[in-house]
Amino acid sequence: MPRALLLVLALLPALALLPALALLPALAHAEPSPAAEGDPFAPAALPPKGPKPPWPRRRRAEEKIKPSAHGLLDLARWPAEPPSPATVDEERFASALRQLCGGWWPPKRPRQWAAMILEHARAFKVDPFLVLATIYRQSRCLPNEKPEDSFGIGLGKIDPRMHAPFLKKGRYRYFVLEEGAWKPRELELGKFSILNLRRAEPSIYFTAALLAIAKRQCPATDAAFGSIPHRHFVSHFIWGDRVRGAGAEDRVLQARRSLLEYYGGKAPEPRGRVKELAIRLPLDGAPRVVTSVMGSDRDDGKRFHKGVDFASTWGEPVRAVADGRVVLAGIDRPGGGPLNVDPEEATTIKASQLGPGGLFVMVLHEGGVRSAYMHLSSYVVKANQRVKQGELLGHVGKSGTKESGAHLHFELRGEGKHLDPMPALVPAGVIGPEETWLGRKLDVEEKRVRKVRRVKRWRARQEAAAKGSQGAP
Numbered sequence: 487m488p489r490a491l492l493l494v495l496a497l498l499p500a501l502a503l504l505p506a507l508a509l510l511p512a513l514a515h516a517e518p519s520p521a522a523e524g525d526p527f528a529p530a531a532l533p534p535k536g537p538k539p540p541w542p543r544r545r546r547a548e549e550k551i552k553p554s555a556h557g558l559l560d561l562a563r564w565p566a567e568p569p570s571p572a573t574v575d576e577e578r579f580a581s582a583l584r585q586l587c588g589g590w591w592p593p594k595r596p597r598q599w600a601a602m603i604l605e606h607a608r609a610f611k612v613d614p615f616l617v618l619a620t621i622y623r624q625s626r627c628l629p630n631e632k633p634e635d636s637f638g639i640g641l642g643k644i645d646p647r648m649h650a651p652f653l654k655k656g657r658y659r660y661f662v663l664e665e666g667a668w669k670p671r672e673l674e675l676g677k678f679s680i681l682n683l684r685r686a687e688p689s690i691y692f693t694a695a696l697l698a699i700a701k702r703q704c705p706a707t708d709a710a711f712g713s714i715p716h717r718h719f720v721s722h723f724i725w726g727d728r729v730r731g732a733g734a735e736d737r738v739l740q741a742r743r744s745l746l747e748y749y750g751g752k753a754p755e756p757r758g759r760v761k762e763l764a765i766r767l768p769l770d771g772a773p774r775v776v777t778s779v780m781g782s783d784r785d786d787g788k789r790f791h792k793g794v795d796f797a798s799t800w801g802e803p804v805r806a807v808a809d810g811r812v813v814l815a816g817i818d819r820p821g822g823g824p825l826n827v828d829p830e831e832a833t834t835i836k837a838s839q840l841g842p843g844g845l846f847v848m849v850l851h852e853g854g855v856r857s858a859y860m861h862l863s864s865y866v867v868k869a870n871q872r873v874k875q876g877e878l879l880g881h882v883g884k885s886g887t888k889e890s891g892a893h894l895h896f897e898l899r900g901e902g903k904h905l906d907p908m909p910a911l912v913p914a915g916v917i918g919p920e921e922t923w924l925g926r927k928l929d930v931e932e933k934r935v936r937k938v939r940r941v942k943r944w945r946a947r948q949e950a951a952a953k954g955s956q957g958a959p
């Protein structure tokens with residue numbers, strides 16, 4: 487046999503493999519699972535199961551969401567989602583929308599958007615409260631704040647590159663798993679162009695449509711693409727085919743709960759208790775996740791955290807936990823203590839003139855208990871003003887913080903000292919950091935850092951003692 491032919495024969499098996507090799511990047515099974523990506527504190531991915539999906543994984547061009555941020559260790563810890571009303575009143579929905587998205591809007595906009603959300607949610611058979619909650623969490627209802635970033639475009643922050651390959655001639659082609667096989671499906675989506683997401687209506691339309699598709703594909707896509715466990719299909723709107731953290735869906739579902747509260751016009755029951763005082767949460771839509779508790783390290787252990795941090799969205803309403811009198815509505819000055827400032831003036835103060843608390847409000851309640859609300863973006867009350875439980879005090883921001891994103895820092899004080907708010911907040915609907923993946927990770931990290939610090943201090947004492955004994959006569 488000629489040597490050339492032998493060579494070809496020897497290479498044949500490899501040649502036969504070539505088409506399969508070319509397909510490899512398309513096979514999600516070949517990708518490492520989140521746990522295998524080096525984070526021991528991330529939940530393990532679901533093992534691959536069933537037939538391989540006949541499409542390459544849909545993913546955002548840039549996955550800028552943190553994988554395990556704030557997802558719960560035990561998904562069952564979160565109570566079942568409340569149902570939406572069977573028929574939705576457009577006017578009430580518009581008023582709830584205004585409360586969620588902000589009251590600064592042109593007067594006609596809530597009605598216009600409410601009508602569009604209700605129409606498209608009905609057409610695609612998805613929950614309008616979920617559509618609005620998704621829009622709120624993705625863009626804070628601001629279509630133009632960042633008109634386009636690598637994460638997505640418009641109200642829903644949709645990444646058109648993720649979906650364009652599946653849209654042909656106004657139809658979205660996708661697959662569902664039925665009787666052990668992936669069956670092709672199509673959804674008519676010709677009404678708007680996905681290239682027009684900067685406009686409100688196409689953005690709302692595609693948000694409703696893509697939620698409808700995610701609803702049909704989850705949970706089959708999870709096992710196929712190695713998602714980590716989550717509760718809701720809205721995760722796929724955010725992540726694409728492979729979900730890498732359940733924290734993002736918790737935030738959407740929490741916003742949906744706020745929205746339902748506004749729609750129903752009912753304030754939550756004050757279930758928490760500080761001494762004799764019955765308190766509600768300072769934020770809407772319980773349960774709420776607290777990411778940091780009292781006593782955690784700050785500034786390399788030089789000071790301790792005097793309250794709790796709530797995971798929250800910039801601009802969210804902050805409310806009085808109980809009836810009382812505003813004793814401070816102002817700023818925390820760097821090294822200079824608090825100062826009352828007029829609400830309008832406060833928002834113009836430069837970041838460099840603020841201490842760690844930033845813009846803050848403190849309320850004195852019956853029995854001498856004080857509650858404080860910090861890092862606000864703005865406040866709407868003045869010192870000496872009486873406030874009712876649940877009354878709006880201000881809005882979540884990041885004033886005074888150095889690195890962290892927008893969150894609410896909340897403190898309770900009584901008899902001249904700081905009280906741990908957690909025992910009062912848990913019955914009112916708070917989930918602590920020890921129940922989240924991120925909290926567990928940070929806890930382990932903090933313990934490690936404290937141990938290193940202890941060892942350093944011990945060594946320094948040993949050295950000082952050694953020096954002392956040398957110096958002795």
Ligand SMILES: [Zn+2]
Binds near residue numbers: 705707708713721722
């Ligand atoms: Zn899923």
Ligand SMILES: [Zn+2]
Binds near residue numbers: 793794795
């Ligand atoms: Zn804090």
